[in-house]
Amino acid sequence: MADVTETKREHNCHEDPHIFASVDDNTVREDKSRRGDEVISVLVLESIEKDRKKVCPLSFNCSIYRVPNPQFKRKPEAYIPRMVSIGPFHCDKEHLKPMEAQKLRYLNDFLTRSQFQATLENYVNVITELEDKARQCYSEIIQESKEEFVKMMVIDGCFILELILKITNDDPDMIMNTPWMFYFIKYDMILLENQLPFFVLERLYELFTGNSNSNGLDTLIFSFFQILVPQSHSITPESYQFRCSEVVEPFSKAAVASTIRPHHLLHFVRDLFLQTSSGRWRPEDPGPIMSIHCAIELEEACVKFEKEVKKKTCLLDITFQNGVLEIPTITIQDGTESLLRNLIAFEQSSSVYKNYITDYALFMDDLINSATDVELLQKKGIIKNWLGEPKDVAALFNGLLKDVTTGRDYFYNVRHELEKYYETPWHKWKASLMQKYFNSPWASISLIAASILLFLTVIQTVCSILQVT
Incomplete structure (x- = not known):
C-alpha cells in the first residue's frame, strides 16, 4: 500500500506533459505575433515614408486645381x-x-x-x-x-x-x-x-x-x-x-x-x-451679401435699366444712380456657361483669388428669376442672347452658383442702394401711376383730358361762388 501511495504521490508531483506543450505553444505564438507586428510596422513605416516623399509641400506656386x-x-x-x-x-x-x-x-x-x-x-x-x-x-x-x-x-x-x-x-x-x-x-x-x-x-x-x-x-x-x-x-x-x-x-x-x-x-x-x-476695374469694398428683387420687380418700382455705353466698360462695371441701373452688355453663347463656370471654380480654389466673377454671377442670378426677366434685359440691350430661348439664359444664370460658397459681396453698395430705392413707397406709386395711365398714348390723352375737364370744373365752381357773393 505504501508503494502504491508513493507512486501516486510521485505521479502527482510530476508536471503534465500536455501542460508543458500548451505553455510552449503559447510562447511561440506570442513571439511570432510580436515579430509579425514588428515586420508590419517596418513595412507600414517604409510605405508611408515612400508616399510622403512623393508629396511636395503646397506653396504659392499652386494654381492649377481640380474643380470642386x-x-x-x-x-x-x-x-x-x-x-x-x-x-x-x-x-x-x-x-x-x-x-x-x-x-x-x-x-x-x-x-x-x-x-x-x-x-x-x-x-x-x-x-x-x-x-x-x-x-x-x-x-x-x-x-x-x-x-x-x-x-x-x-x-x-x-x-x-x-x-x-x-x-x-x-x-x-x-x-x-x-x-x-x-x-x-x-x-x-x-x-x-x-x-x-x-x-x-x-x-x-x-x-x-x-x-x-x-x-x-x-x-x-x-x-x-x-x-x-x-x-x-x-x-x-x-x-x-x-x-x-x-x-x-x-x-x-x-x-x-x-x-x-x-x-x-x-x-x-x-x-x-x-x-x-x-x-x-477698381471694385468697391465688399460688404455682406444681401438679396435684391428681380428685374421685373425692380422695374415695377420705377428702376430704369440701361446698358453701360462708356468706352472704358468692364463687364463688372455695374452702377446705380438716380434710379438708373447701368449694366454692361454680355453676349450669351454656347461656350459662355463653361467659361463662367471655370472662372468661378478658379476663384473657389483659393482665397488668394477674389470672388469678382462669382459676385457678378450672383448679381445676375438675383436679377434673373425667369424668362420674363431675361426678355426685359434683352430689350434694354444688357443681354445679347445667341444661346436660344430666354428660358435657357435664365437656367444658365440660375444654375451657376449651386454648391458654390460665397463670401462678402463686391456689389454690396449697388445692392444696398437698389433695395433702398425699391422700398421707397413713392417709387412704387409712381410706377403704378405710369403703368395705369401712361402705358399707351390713348391712356395718356384720356388722363390729360380728364385733368383739363377737372381744372375747368374747378374754375367754373370758383366763378359761380364769386358771382353769388
Whole structure:
C-alpha cells in the first residue's frame, strides 16, 4: 500500500506533459505575433515614408486645381476637355488621344518656325530646369515620371504657342479650316483642369524669340482670346496690362512678386474680364451679401435699366444712380456657361483669388428669376442672347452658383442702394401711376383730358361762388 501511495504521490508531483506543450505553444505564438507586428510596422513605416516623399509641400506656386467635386457633379461636361488634353489631369482620356498626333505636327511646325533656330534640345533643357517648379503648380500628386512630365510640358506648350501663332499669321491649317474643331479647342484651353503653368509658355516663347520681354506673348494671347471676353471691343493690346493685386497675407514678398504675372491661360482670360480701356476695374469694398428683387420687380418700382455705353466698360462695371441701373452688355453663347463656370471654380480654389466673377454671377442670378426677366434685359440691350430661348439664359444664370460658397459681396453698395430705392413707397406709386395711365398714348390723352375737364370744373365752381357773393 505504501508503494502504491508513493507512486501516486510521485505521479502527482510530476508536471503534465500536455501542460508543458500548451505553455510552449503559447510562447511561440506570442513571439511570432510580436515579430509579425514588428515586420508590419517596418513595412507600414517604409510605405508611408515612400508616399510622403512623393508629396511636395503646397506653396504659392499652386494654381492649377481640380474643380470642386460638388460643382463638377452638377455639370461635368463644362469642365472636361472635348478635343485636346493640356497638362496631366486629362492626358489619359481615350477620347482625347487622336489630338496627340496633331500636337506633334504642331511641334514640328513650331521648330521649323523658330526664328532664332532654337532646337528641340534647347526647349527640353529649359523645361527640365523648371520641372520641380511646374509640378508644384498642380494641386495633386503628378504620377508621371520626370521624363514623361517634361515631355508633356514641351509638347503641350509648343502646341499652344504654335496654335496662337497660326491664328496671328493667318496660316492655313486643318484646325483653322475646321471651325467646329477650332471652337472646341479654344474653349478646352481655358478649362481649369486643362492648364499649363504660364511661366512654361513664357520660357518657351523666350527661347523662340530670343527675347525675355513678355509683352509680345501677352499681345498674342490677348488677340487669341479677346473674342471670348464680353467687353472685348473696349480694350486693346496696348491698354491691357496684367496687374494682379490679389495676394493676401501670410504670403511672402517673393510670393507677391511672382503674382504680377498670370498663373495660366484661364487666369489671363479672367484678368481680361477685369480690364477697361484705361486700366483695371477698381471694385468697391465688399460688404455682406444681401438679396435684391428681380428685374421685373425692380422695374415695377420705377428702376430704369440701361446698358453701360462708356468706352472704358468692364463687364463688372455695374452702377446705380438716380434710379438708373447701368449694366454692361454680355453676349450669351454656347461656350459662355463653361467659361463662367471655370472662372468661378478658379476663384473657389483659393482665397488668394477674389470672388469678382462669382459676385457678378450672383448679381445676375438675383436679377434673373425667369424668362420674363431675361426678355426685359434683352430689350434694354444688357443681354445679347445667341444661346436660344430666354428660358435657357435664365437656367444658365440660375444654375451657376449651386454648391458654390460665397463670401462678402463686391456689389454690396449697388445692392444696398437698389433695395433702398425699391422700398421707397413713392417709387412704387409712381410706377403704378405710369403703368395705369401712361402705358399707351390713348391712356395718356384720356388722363390729360380728364385733368383739363377737372381744372375747368374747378374754375367754373370758383366763378359761380364769386358771382353769388
